[in-house]
Amino acid sequence: MTPPPSPSEPGQQSVPAADANGAAPSLAPVVSPVGSALTIVLLATVALAMKGLLAKFVYATGMTVDGLLLLRFLIAMPFFWLGVVLFGKNRPGERKMKPVDLAWGGLYGGMFFLAALFDFTAVSLIDVTVSRIVLFTFPAIVMILEALHKGRFPPFRQIVCFVITYAGLVLVLAPGGFGEVSQTLWYGAAWAFGSALTYAIYLYFGQRMITTVGSMHFAALINTAAGICMVVYELIVQNPLNLNMAGIMWTVGISIFCTVIPFFLLYEGIRRVGATQASLISLSGPAMTFFAAWLFLGEVLTIPQLIGFAVVTIGVASLKNSFTLAGLGRLLARPFASGGPTQR
Numbered sequence: 001m002t003p004p005p006s007p008s009e010p011g012q013q014s015v016p017a018a019d020a021n022g023a024a025p026s027l028a029p030v031v032s033p034v035g036s037a038l039t040i041v042l043l044a045t046v047a048l049a050m051k052g053l054l055a056k057f058v059y060a061t062g063m064t065v066d067g068l069l070l071l072r073f074l075i076a077m078p079f080f081w082l083g084v085v086l087f088g089k090n091r092p093g094e095r096k097m098k099p100v101d102l103a104w105g106g107l108y109g110g111m112f113f114l115a116a117l118f119d120f121t122a123v124s125l126i127d128v129t130v131s132r133i134v135l136f137t138f139p140a141i142v143m144i145l146e147a148l149h150k151g152r153f154p155p156f157r158q159i160v161c162f163v164i165t166y167a168g169l170v171l172v173l174a175p176g177g178f179g180e181v182s183q184t185l186w187y188g189a190a191w192a193f194g195s196a197l198t199y200a201i202y203l204y205f206g207q208r209m210i211t212t213v214g215s216m217h218f219a220a221l222i223n224t225a226a227g228i229c230m231v232v233y234e235l236i237v238q239n240p241l242n243l244n245m246a247g248i249m250w251t252v253g254i255s256i257f258c259t260v261i262p263f264f265l266l267y268e269g270i271r272r273v274g275a276t277q278a279s280l281i282s283l284s285g286p287a288m289t290f291f292a293a294w295l296f297l298g299e300v301l302t303i304p305q306l307i308g309f310a311v312v313t314i315g316v317a318s319l320k321n322s323f324t325l326a327g328l329g330r331l332l333a334r335p336f337a338s339g340g341p342t343q344r
Contacts, residue, residue, distance in 0.1 A: 067241035073227030109225020126188030164315030171308025
């Protein structure tokens, strides 16, 4: 999917607007589609960043990964279709869904189910902060997929972002050297990377379908397919669920505020600017998770790990700006650009 053309400056642009009497056109501010899309993706990132944190509270009640995922999909499913009924007409696709779309939706839903299973398994094994950093390397995988799919070498800025991102990840996972990394950390990190890989594949190849059937219908279809996959998976493996009232209440919060709402926002952002840009902006998620995990769980990163996080953040900033604090500020401020005419 080709992103819409970006304005020369972020925020809003002034365009001529003639009045009803045919008078000389005046300048009327128009919201930049790129700026609004970045805002949507950023809001989705905030909500998704809280998912792993709340999962820790669910596990503390004794519920298992399977219990959380099964309830999450079943609770979220009707809300997704309610969103289609209420808002689907305002987010139409290029055409109505066909049987072939259901088949592709089932495939993408299966990929999303695997991504969710790997993700929540990782959170149950290692700190939520570390798992978030590993998971949020998926934009680098999206870049590789795009390069392979289109048969062209990535732009130099994206290559720099890829190298910097994974250099920071090494600092986070092995601040004292690879020999000091525990087996549990490697195991949990492997699950998190598996989630990043499957999520990147599903996100990149599914982006065209978002445009075809509409973001609302796509979100509902994918999560319904993932829920069906989860039910079939549980019938096969029959792992214990350990359901309890406290865990169920936490899961309701995850289902609505960390699944339904951010998914609609994320897919709408992808529809406007494409998976590559949306996924790169969402790399700001670990910073939000760090703060929340420190505040509510007492998780603390070492100095080398904090440096690694800073390196990852700089890698994201390098995508659209030079390696300067001003460039980083412009990236983070872009979704909140003022409503006045652009100053050049």
